[in-house]
């Protein structure tokens with residue numbers, strides 16, 4: 701009776717590590733659903749779909765006020781009819797994965813810390829590499845502790861660059877881990893109706909522009925972005941003409957100076973090498 705059970709896959713990562721992309725692929729199976737960042741519910745006080753806003757046919761049915769008595773994953777199962785839910789960095793919602801009928805799985809998604817640092821500094825140009833590398837090391841250790849507390853069989857590590865280079869291999873691995881049968885069409889997540897909470901606006905922009913479904917109905921945040929440059933800088937320009945399923949972002953190699961990389965090496969270099977990345981000054 702495996703199908704009576706609900707599975708919640710937690711993608712645990714630093715920001716700018718491709719978690720939106722991985723989530724959308726894994727959530728594009730007929731039996732799975734991409735939830736996104738549940739912390740956005742606590743942050744804004746209700747569940748707002750990044751793609752459809754308050755008109756969302758899924759999230760408008762979600763009762764965020766009574767999650768203590770109505771388990772959010774039971775609610776989602778009832779609304780969507782799916783059995784596997786993919787959430788990103790939603791620590792606050794771990795208690796809701798405790799009931800016996802729910803299996804919690806953890807994917808530790810790792811990206812080269814130098815690329816993460818460059819993305820962070822692009823968004824916050826006033827910050828220093830010192831503070832950025834420190835933050836990266838701190839958050840990475842925190843994630844490792846969370847993963848370390850889970851039963852080993854319920855955890856896996858996914859290296860972003862390897863997943864990008866071999867999407868099919870990564871998806872097969874993720875499906876096997878999650879208990880889903882692999883479907884090649886999952887790679888084309890833009891052809892599936894998505895209802896994402898939070899998420900990387902760049903990935904979501906290129907998804908919407910490529911998708912069949914949502915193309916004519918651009919969400920407000922994209923329409924607004926076009927008219928007002930003072931709105932939050934989501935850095936969506938870079939993604940505008942990118943294929944959401946196939947682009948590599950190696951801007952860090954040009955953007956970071958040797959002295960910045962030396963600072964990175966000092967504060968986060970060893971931790972980064974632990975996942976197979978070369979020494980910080982090696983840009984190969």
Ligand SMILES: [Zn+2]
Pocket residue numbers: 749750751752753756757758759894895896
């Ligand atoms: Zn929606």
